[in-house]
Amino acid sequence: MKTHLIYLINPKADCFTSKPLILKKALYSPLAGLLQIASLFPRDRFEVILTDENIEPVDLDLQCSLVGISAMTSYVKRGYEIADHFMRRNVPVIMGGVHPSFMPQEALAHADAMCVGEAELVFPGILADLDAGCLKGVYKADRLCDMATILPPRMDLIKRNRYFNRTFIQTARGCPTACSFCAEHLMYGTKYRFRPIEDVIQEIAACEDKTIAINDVDVFSTRERTRELLTALKPLNKNWQGAVSCRHAQDEELLELAAESGCNMLSIGFESISRGSLRSVHKLVNNPDTYAELIDKMHGYGMMVFGLFMFGFDNDSEESFVETLRFAIDHKIDMCGFSIVTPYPGTLLFFEMMEEKRITSYNWDKYDQGAIVYQTRGIPAESLWKGHSMMYERFYSTGSMLRRFPFFKKRAKSLWLIMNLFFRRGEVSGIDVPEPIVVDDTILEYLPEVPLMPARKDWRDAVAATRLTC
Ligand code: B12
Incomplete structure (x- = not known):
C-alpha cells in the first residue's frame, strides 16, 4: 500500500528554451534531476507527481507528504516562493539541485531540508527521516556515488508531448x-x-x-x-x-x-x-x-x-x-x-x-x-x-x-x-529581453559553499580568502 504522496516541482524559468513556444512544446525538458530523484522513492510505498511549471501550473493546494524542488540559480527565487507556500501549509519541503547545493544555508531559510550535490547516497537517510517525521537540515554524502548504483530515471512521469527534446x-x-x-x-x-x-x-x-x-x-x-x-x-x-x-x-x-x-x-x-x-x-x-x-x-x-x-x-x-x-x-x-x-x-x-x-x-x-x-x-x-x-x-x-x-x-x-x-x-522576437545591466543593492545574505573543494591549491586559497574578507 502506498503511504506517501510526493510532489516534485521544477519551478518556472524565464528562459526561452524551456517555454512552450512552438506547437505548445518547449525545446528542452529541464527535468533530468527530478526524474532521477523520482526513481529513488520505492514504488511500493510512494506515489510521485511531477510538475514542470514551465508547461503547467503548480498545484499549490495538493495534499502531499513531501514537496521536493530542484533549482538552478536563475529560477531558484521562484523555487523559494513555492517552498515558502508549502512550508506555510506545514507540508515538509526539501530542495536540491545545483543552486541549493552551493547555497545550502540560503535554501534552508525556505525549506525544512536540502540536499547538497548528489542525492543517491543520502536518500535512504532522507526517506528514514521522512518516515520518522524528522526531516531536517543538510543532507550531504561524505563521498561521491558509485555510478553502478544509479537507477534509471522515471521517464514515465514526463509529459512527453510538451517537449521536443525530452x-x-x-x-x-x-x-x-x-x-x-x-x-x-x-x-x-x-x-x-x-x-x-x-x-x-x-x-x-x-x-x-x-x-x-x-x-x-x-x-x-x-x-x-x-x-x-x-x-x-x-x-x-x-x-x-x-x-x-x-x-x-x-x-x-x-x-x-x-x-x-x-x-x-x-x-x-x-x-x-x-x-x-x-x-x-x-x-x-x-x-x-x-x-x-x-x-x-x-x-x-x-x-x-x-x-x-x-x-x-x-x-x-x-x-x-x-x-x-x-x-x-x-x-x-x-x-x-x-x-x-x-x-x-x-x-x-x-x-x-x-x-x-x-x-x-x-x-x-x-x-x-x-x-x-x-x-x-x-x-x-x-x-x-x-x-x-x-x-x-x-x-x-x-x-x-x-x-x-x-x-x-x-x-x-x-x-x-x-x-x-x-x-x-x-x-x-525579444521575448526574453532582460534588463541589460544590473546594478542594484541586493546583498548576499549567505556565502556560497563549495560541495567539493577545488583540487588546485591556489583555487582553494581564493575560496578561503573570500570567506575571510566577508
Ligand atoms: C544537461 C544540462 C542542461 C540541459 C538540461 C537537461 C535536463 N533535462 O535537465 C539543458 C540544455 C536544457 C540545460 C539548460 C540550461 N543550463 Co544546464 N546543464 C546541464 C548539465 C551539463 C547536466 C545537468 C544534468 O542533467 N544533470 C543530471 C542530473 C541527474 O543531475 P542534477 O540535476 O544535478 O541532479 C542531482 C542532484 O543535483 C540532486 N538533485 C537535483 N534536484 C534535486 C531535488 C531534490 C528535492 C533533491 C533532494 C535532490 C536533487 O539529485 C540528483 C541526482 O544525484 C549541467 C552540469 C551539471 N553537472 O549540473 C548544466 C548546468 C546545470 N546548466 C547550467 C545552466 C546555466 C543552464 C542554462 C541557464 C543555460 C542557458 N543560458 O540557457 C539553461 C537553463 C535551462 C532551464 N530553463 O532550466 C549551469 C547551472 C549553474 C547554476 N548555478 O544555475 C550548469 C551547472 C552548468 C554550469 N555552467 O556550471 N542544461
Missing part, C-alpha cells in the same frame, strides 16, 4: 577540465565517473524516443570508454545529440563512430575565439586555431554543430562580436548559443569577482546569462549588452539562415529548422 541520458559525471565559470567539477568531481555501459544501453533501449540527448559534459571523455559506448549504441538505431570538448572532438575515429552510431548534432563550448579570454577562465582545452577544421570535420560526417560562445571576458573588446559572428556564419555553424559571462555562486569566477568587489547584483533572477551582473573590464557594459543582442539578431537573421542552411548536405534538415526557428523566435 529524453536525456546521463552516462558519466565529473569533469577534469575545471573551467572557472563552471559548476560541474565542484559538484561532481574532477574525475570522470562512468556508468556501466550495459546500464546505459538498457536505459536507451527502453526509451520510446528515436532521438535522445546525452547530457554528459563531454561525450568523448576518454577514447576507450567512448569507443565502447558508441559501439554498443550503434545497433540500437537511435539518433543522438551530445556535448564534446574541442580537444577530443578532433579525434577522427571517434567522430566516425559517433556518426555511425546515430549522432546528428554535437554541441561544443567554443566560448571564445580569443586565446587570452580562454586562458583567463582556465579553458585550456580549447585552441581557436583548430575550430574551423573541427567544424568542417563534423560537417563532413553529417553532424550539425551547436556552438556555444560567451562574451564579457576581461580580454574581450568591441571587435569580439563582429569577429565571432563572421567566424560563425562563414563556417556555417548550424546553431549558436551566445551567453554573457555569469559568475554563478560558488564557482571560482564568482569568488574572484567577489574578492575584487565587481559583482553588481545578487538578484539570482538575473543569473540567466542574458544580463550583466558584474563590472565589465575589457568592454563597457552597454556595448556588451548591445553586442550580445546583435549576435542573436544577426546570426538568426533570414540572410544568415539562408547562408547557413545545409541545402545540399546530409545534415538533419528538419532538426536544423526547428532549432533555428526556436532560437530566432526566442531571441529575435
Whole structure:
C-alpha cells in the first residue's frame, strides 16, 4: 500500500528554451534531476507527481507528504516562493539541485531540508527521516556515488508531448577540465565517473524516443570508454545529440563512430575565439586555431554543430562580436548559443569577482546569462549588452539562415529548422529581453559553499580568502 504522496516541482524559468513556444512544446525538458530523484522513492510505498511549471501550473493546494524542488540559480527565487507556500501549509519541503547545493544555508531559510550535490547516497537517510517525521537540515554524502548504483530515471512521469527534446541520458559525471565559470567539477568531481555501459544501453533501449540527448559534459571523455559506448549504441538505431570538448572532438575515429552510431548534432563550448579570454577562465582545452577544421570535420560526417560562445571576458573588446559572428556564419555553424559571462555562486569566477568587489547584483533572477551582473573590464557594459543582442539578431537573421542552411548536405534538415526557428523566435522576437545591466543593492545574505573543494591549491586559497574578507 502506498503511504506517501510526493510532489516534485521544477519551478518556472524565464528562459526561452524551456517555454512552450512552438506547437505548445518547449525545446528542452529541464527535468533530468527530478526524474532521477523520482526513481529513488520505492514504488511500493510512494506515489510521485511531477510538475514542470514551465508547461503547467503548480498545484499549490495538493495534499502531499513531501514537496521536493530542484533549482538552478536563475529560477531558484521562484523555487523559494513555492517552498515558502508549502512550508506555510506545514507540508515538509526539501530542495536540491545545483543552486541549493552551493547555497545550502540560503535554501534552508525556505525549506525544512536540502540536499547538497548528489542525492543517491543520502536518500535512504532522507526517506528514514521522512518516515520518522524528522526531516531536517543538510543532507550531504561524505563521498561521491558509485555510478553502478544509479537507477534509471522515471521517464514515465514526463509529459512527453510538451517537449521536443525530452529524453536525456546521463552516462558519466565529473569533469577534469575545471573551467572557472563552471559548476560541474565542484559538484561532481574532477574525475570522470562512468556508468556501466550495459546500464546505459538498457536505459536507451527502453526509451520510446528515436532521438535522445546525452547530457554528459563531454561525450568523448576518454577514447576507450567512448569507443565502447558508441559501439554498443550503434545497433540500437537511435539518433543522438551530445556535448564534446574541442580537444577530443578532433579525434577522427571517434567522430566516425559517433556518426555511425546515430549522432546528428554535437554541441561544443567554443566560448571564445580569443586565446587570452580562454586562458583567463582556465579553458585550456580549447585552441581557436583548430575550430574551423573541427567544424568542417563534423560537417563532413553529417553532424550539425551547436556552438556555444560567451562574451564579457576581461580580454574581450568591441571587435569580439563582429569577429565571432563572421567566424560563425562563414563556417556555417548550424546553431549558436551566445551567453554573457555569469559568475554563478560558488564557482571560482564568482569568488574572484567577489574578492575584487565587481559583482553588481545578487538578484539570482538575473543569473540567466542574458544580463550583466558584474563590472565589465575589457568592454563597457552597454556595448556588451548591445553586442550580445546583435549576435542573436544577426546570426538568426533570414540572410544568415539562408547562408547557413545545409541545402545540399546530409545534415538533419528538419532538426536544423526547428532549432533555428526556436532560437530566432526566442531571441529575435525579444521575448526574453532582460534588463541589460544590473546594478542594484541586493546583498548576499549567505556565502556560497563549495560541495567539493577545488583540487588546485591556489583555487582553494581564493575560496578561503573570500570567506575571510566577508
Ligand atoms: C544537461 C544540462 C542542461 C540541459 C538540461 C537537461 C535536463 N533535462 O535537465 C539543458 C540544455 C536544457 C540545460 C539548460 C540550461 N543550463 Co544546464 N546543464 C546541464 C548539465 C551539463 C547536466 C545537468 C544534468 O542533467 N544533470 C543530471 C542530473 C541527474 O543531475 P542534477 O540535476 O544535478 O541532479 C542531482 C542532484 O543535483 C540532486 N538533485 C537535483 N534536484 C534535486 C531535488 C531534490 C528535492 C533533491 C533532494 C535532490 C536533487 O539529485 C540528483 C541526482 O544525484 C549541467 C552540469 C551539471 N553537472 O549540473 C548544466 C548546468 C546545470 N546548466 C547550467 C545552466 C546555466 C543552464 C542554462 C541557464 C543555460 C542557458 N543560458 O540557457 C539553461 C537553463 C535551462 C532551464 N530553463 O532550466 C549551469 C547551472 C549553474 C547554476 N548555478 O544555475 C550548469 C551547472 C552548468 C554550469 N555552467 O556550471 N542544461
